[in-house]
Amino acid sequence: MRKLIMGIVEFREKMLPQYAEQFSKIALAQTADTLFVTCSDSRVVPDLLASTHPGDLFTMRNVGNLIPPATPEGDSTGDLSEASAIEYAVLFLKVANIVVCGHSECGAMKALYARNPKLKAPNLDKWLCHASSAAFRLEYEGPLNDKLKPHDQLSQLNVLVQLEHLMTYPIVRQQVTAGALVLSGWWFDIASGNMYAYERASRSFEVIDRALAERLAARLVSRAR
Structure with missing residues (x-):
């Protein structure tokens, strides 16, 4: 906790002057164009990994980067927090992208794979x-x-399943069908620091190097026309 507190002081003294103008611009409203869904794992830091700044990402984090599917009426079958974030991002922020990002060595996935009833964690189960x-x-x-x-x-498979869960929400499905919203599946390898994107053509997660990044960006431009 001391590290956290002193980090606040360090930011205030050293970094805040660099961000003062940015905070002033976004103080009354946010204009994030992406909902970034990822795990609560402390090793996954979206703004660091994507070189983004305050106001760039609307981030939703939970254990295992999960999205409870919706009923045909659009009501969540699980926790309302995720459904609320989706509604806010799509209806009010009008994001153009939703990214579901999983990662290596995920504790949630280890627990699911082990299927250990002795964990005594009924809520997690x-x-x-x-x-x-x-x-x-x-x-x-x-x-x-x-x-x-x-x-x-x-x-990795879980990322694809959560993308499918997203499509059970009528507001998401409508925007995707209209070409106003793009869903993407990413996967972060902690050991290497590499981020991967799911490519339907190869049915695999491919590292986001400059070549793939340019292809992904070109697709977004073509869809926006």
């Missing part, structure tokens, strides 16, 4: 049910990348 279809796919359909550890294989 219930929460992880929103990733159960990813575990089913891993067992019966196999991984996207068989070179990864089993829990990392599960983590």
